[in-house]
Amino acid sequence: xxxxxxxxxxxxxxxxxxxxxxxTFSLQDAxxxxxxxxxxxxxxxxxxxxxxxxxxxSGSLYVNxxxxxFSSPTEAIKRGIGMVxxxxxxxxxxxxxxxxxxxxxxxxxxxxxxKKAVSQVKELAASYKMTIDPTKKVKHCSVGEQQRIEILKVxxxxxxxxxxxxxxxxLTPHEVKGLMDTLKLLATSGKSIIIITHKLKEVMxxxxxxxxxxxxxxxxxxxxxETSEDELATLMVGRDLKEVPPRAAQNGATHLEVKNVVVGExxxxxxxxxxxxxxKQGEIVGIAGVSGNGQSELIQAITGLIPIESGDVTMDGESxxxxxxxxxxxxxxxxxxxxxxxxxxxxxxxxxxxxxxxxQYIDAYQSVRGVINRRRFRPLVTKWIEQFAIKTNSLQQQxxxxxxxxxxxxxxxxxxxxxxxxxxxxxxxxxVDIGAMERIHEALIERRNEGAxxxxxxxxxxxxxxLSDRIVVMFEGKIVGELSRDEATEEKIxxxxxxxxxxx
Amino acid sequence: xxxxxxxxxxxTMRMFTPILLAALGGLLCARVGVFNxxxxxxxxxxxxxxxxxxxxxxxxxxxxxxxxxxxxxxxxLLAFMTIQLKANEIVVxxxxxxxxxxxxxxxxxxxxxxxxxxxxxxxxxxPRVDVPLLSDIPAVGVLxxxxxxxxxxxxxxxxVLYFFLYKTxxxxxxxxxxxxxxAANSLGIRTNAIKYGALGLSGLLCGLAGAQLxxxxxxxxxxxxxxxxxxxxxxxxxxxQSHPFGVLGASFLFGLADAISTRLQSISxxxxxxxxxxxxxxLLVMFFVRGxxxxxxxxxxxxxx
Numbered sequence: 001x002x003x004x005x006x007x008x009x010x011x012x013x014x015x016x017x018x019x020x021x022x023x024t025f026s027l028q029d030a031x032x033x034x035x036x037x038x039x040x041x042x043x044x045x046x047x048x049x050x051x052x053x054x055x056x057x058s059g060s061l062y063v064n065x066x067x068x069x070f071s072s073p074t075e076a077i078k079r080g081i082g083m084v085x086x087x088x089x090x091x092x093x094x095x096x097x098x099x100x101x102x103x104x105x106x107x108x109x110x111x112x113x114x115k116k117a118v119s120q121v122k123e124l125a126a127s128y129k130m131t132i133d134p135t136k137k138v139k140h141c142s143v144g145e146q147q148r149i150e151i152l153k154v155x156x157x158x159x160x161x162x163x164x165x166x167x168x169x170x171l172t173p174h175e176v177k178g179l180m181d182t183l184k185l186l187a188t189s190g191k192s193i194i195i196i197t198h199k200l201k202e203v204m205x206x207x208x209x210x211x212x213x214x215x216x217x218x219x220x221x222x223x224x225x226e227t228s229e230d231e232l233a234t235l236m237v238g239r240d241l242k243e244v245p246p247r248a249a250q251n252g253a254t255h256l257e258v259k260n261v262v263v264g265e266x267x268x269x270x271x272x273x274x275x276x277x278x279x280k281q282g283e284i285v286g287i288a289g290v291s292g293n294g295q296s297e298l299i300q301a302i303t304g305l306i307p308i309e310s311g312d313v314t315m316d317g318e319s320x321x322x323x324x325x326x327x328x329x330x331x332x333x334x335x336x337x338x339x340x341x342x343x344x345x346x347x348x349x350x351x352x353x354x355x356x357x358x359x360q361y362i363d364a365y366q367s368v369r370g371v372i373n374r375r376r377f378r379p380l381v382t383k384w385i386e387q388f389a390i391k392t393n394s395l396q397q398q399x400x401x402x403x404x405x406x407x408x409x410x411x412x413x414x415x416x417x418x419x420x421x422x423x424x425x426x427x428x429x430x431x432v433d434i435g436a437m438e439r440i441h442e443a444l445i446e447r448r449n450e451g452a453x454x455x456x457x458x459x460x461x462x463x464x465x466x467l468s469d470r471i472v473v474m475f476e477g478k479i480v481g482e483l484s485r486d487e488a489t490e491e492k493i494x495x496x497x498x499x500x501x502x503x504x
Numbered sequence: 505x506x507x508x509x510x511x512x513x514x515x516t517m518r519m520f521t522p523i524l525l526a527a528l529g530g531l532l533c534a535r536v537g538v539f540n541x542x543x544x545x546x547x548x549x550x551x552x553x554x555x556x557x558x559x560x561x562x563x564x565x566x567x568x569x570x571x572x573x574x575x576x577x578x579x580x581l582l583a584f585m586t587i588q589l590k591a592n593e594i595v596v597x598x599x600x601x602x603x604x605x606x607x608x609x610x611x612x613x614x615x616x617x618x619x620x621x622x623x624x625x626x627x628x629x630x631p632r633v634d635v636p637l638l639s640d641i642p643a644v645g646v647l648x649x650x651x652x653x654x655x656x657x658x659x660x661x662x663x664v665l666y667f668f669l670y671k672t673x674x675x676x677x678x679x680x681x682x683x684x685x686x687a688a689n690s691l692g693i694r695t696n697a698i699k700y701g702a703l704g705l706s707g708l709l710c711g712l713a714g715a716q717l718x719x720x721x722x723x724x725x726x727x728x729x730x731x732x733x734x735x736x737x738x739x740x741x742x743x744x745q746s747h748p749f750g751v752l753g754a755s756f757l758f759g760l761a762d763a764i765s766t767r768l769q770s771i772s773x774x775x776x777x778x779x780x781x782x783x784x785x786x787l788l789v790m791f792f793v794r795g796x797x798x799x800x801x802x803x804x805x806x807x808x809x
Binding site: 072077090105107 | 671672673674675676677679680683684686687688690691692693
């Protein structure tokens, strides 16, 4: 095997900050090489340099033994390097085939030959055993399909090396397996693959080699046969992982109840179909399901963000149906929203202002009624920043300059800070690293042990299984199964998530 | 009733031409993700330049070319401000409108030394021509008789644009910019060049619209003679969902309203009332139009570092 890509002593500095420090990384022909590390470890920066989106401060790049320097992705693409971004770069209103061929359209005399595009895409997909309908509009494609489109697009552009940035973050367990198979098939047909991730299990399942980054430096490079999940985790975090704190036995009364709730436009298929659910005090109920099966609507119905057709939501037996979002929060609902950008923060406001949101009504943080006293509030924010190790330059920094993981940590801290009796935690650890995940899990369990009711929505099965006392599975707007902590296996949940049935 | 007859349609054809031309310009802007509020000003610039060109050269081809070029220059100004300087497109559009109104009024006084309106009997307007075969069709043939060439050009343009956008590679890439500029950028498509091109072409079409106004219907220029037609065109762009044929239909609707309002004036309904008709229609249409008329996808979420 020969060396396809070599990055030698690559350093990238932002001011005084080393995003990458003297990193050496190599990629063989037909190899799957995983780069793992926590948020801010420098994985993405390194790949952005390789793909021409950033230029290194020092160090050199070799492709097939020849020194290169990329100043734009176009140059990287010419050298056979393609990238599948974490956030897909697709045109929802165009068809699958159009999305794949764009930029290199088959044409004659300037006319776009769409028929040829469709047949080329069909051929390409078939040669890598990917199922895709080239004439479908991308907006009607599932997330898994969209990712296949991205991979096919890169292949169509003639890439020999494919970089995938957190490819499994958005996929269901079943889709992850499909992706792994596709990647292995690509590798056997001679393509080299770099996969950026922090999910160790997947790394162990598909990679040939693994390079671990921490704080911009390589802390280890291993062949898959000579390492273990535990060793990789230690290399990533720099210490041994903590155990999840013990769960105190709880036997609380029902705190929140959702009764027969229906949500949906009249005449259309309802997005929630007679959903009933209870959460007791001191209990974490986990909702598993492929995203888009009604979980979002359920959260929004409970918090009052969308009206419900019929049914009832009660807290301690009292209906909260007629209450506004604000009144519900007053009653003790707090909410870590699934989409931190849409629901969780105001992007152009500062870190301090975002932290304050929801606290401005509390008398303790007002000097005169109606006038906010920031000085009294500041110690609280400072405490959160310490507790969750949120990386920010100052409280005045605009929040969208923080990385996604750090924004998530702030939202979690803010909502936990209410110490409310009922907490909705939707994808509470989306985009955060292992260290922060530990801290968030710890904090959630702590709230549970103190007697709070928590409704957890997560697409991570391992998270659901680690935290939940009870697991319900949603499929197509209905609750299709309920499993106790002890009887829930990954397999059983997966089957229910896909719409199957489990025989006890 | 004598209100609706073929001559009404004939005047509709004349009225709707400037709206259609400007609306097609708006379509091109919308398709690259720019909401062009400056159509009104661009048309006004075109109308004035056409008269200037006509007066000084006495050559209609030169006059129309001057109109197209000046529309284009001002459109590039808008493009430069929004693309290069990243200024807010609505603010720049409104600025263009006021600039056009002020500039044409000022130049009218300095060049022609008149206030309000300029008219010179020695100036020739655009010629009236018949389309050979179409004008012989019974009944509707009258639509294709004695109209200016610009009317026929305007009628053909939606078909040309349709072909360009949906059949050619260049058109496909233009559409991609409006659908998702970030994605188009990531593919190495030169999105800014495409935006400049689309906006320039849009200015050219607005210039043509202006020429039809000042040389086609009458041969004169008066201050603010566009009288909101650029805004009506903007609504036509939205109502037509930024699709060439949709815009054709929508523009026809507004042209018809314009023609009816003129017709109503002749049957002793106060002009102030009748001239409101196109704008009332515009307001009504706004109830049914949502968004900007183009499906765009601005991904707000940037990838986390």
